[in-house]
Amino acid sequence: FADDYRKLAIDCLKVLRVEMQLETIFYMQEMTNREYLEDQDAEEPDDFIISLTAK
Numbered sequence: 001f002a003d004d005y006r007k008l009a010i011d012c013l014k015v016l017r018v019e020m021q022l023e024t025i026f027y028m029q030e031m032t033n034r035e036y037l038e039d040q041d042a043e044e045p046d047d048f049i050i051s052l053t054a055k
Helices: 002-032 047-053
Strands: none
Touching: 002 047
């Protein structure tokens, strides 16, 4: 019985890992498609970055 839960936990971790990898790839692609201002102060994060941290 405990072995079944262990297998389920391993499957859940695998799914979470794949989800994190896909989400990372998605947001990295989004960042490459955006235009960034060169004269923007480095202390001011882009609105896109703010939206990521607000989740």
